[in-house]
Amino acid sequence: MMATSRLFGRCGGLLEAAKAFSASFAYSSSSSSSGNGRGLMRVIPVSPQLGKFLGASEASRTDAIKKIWDYIKLHSLQNPANKKEIICDEKLKTIFAGKESVGMLEISKYLSPHFLKSK
Known part of the structure; x- marks a missing residue:
């Protein structure tokens, strides 16, 4: 000193x-970092459809998107000709409003209704 x-x-x-x-x-x-977080990291209740896909009744938006991308890559659901397009299988159709294909930038738009507003 x-x-x-x-x-x-x-x-x-x-x-x-x-x-x-x-x-x-x-x-x-x-x-x-204790898990309560704020904003995108906050754990909130999810719809039954998204809960079934994730295997949990609560999730943060970032964790949900990460798990969806892991699923997409594991099952090779990206269009080989256009990597920005996701070809939905039956499991993804349940959370993406029955769409056959979804753009990668639309994923968060289709996930928004699945995150329930907490009071």
Whole structure:
């Protein structure tokens, strides 16, 4: 600490404030990863159709999209000619409103009704 005070002189107060800020920031970021989260990471109830697909009655939007993409890639459901198009099998049709094919940018649009509003 002696070398630091000699190097920065009268800036010791700023260093202490920076250390306090970084300590409080580290605490707040670790508490947000406890699973409750906010926004897209918040776990909320899902519709029975999406719950059956995911195997859970609650999920976060990011987890649901990740599991859907894992399923799509596992079953090779992307159109080989146009990778932006997803060819729906019977299981995907239950969550994508019975569509035969869905664009990759439409996935979140078709998932929105499956996330139930919590009060």
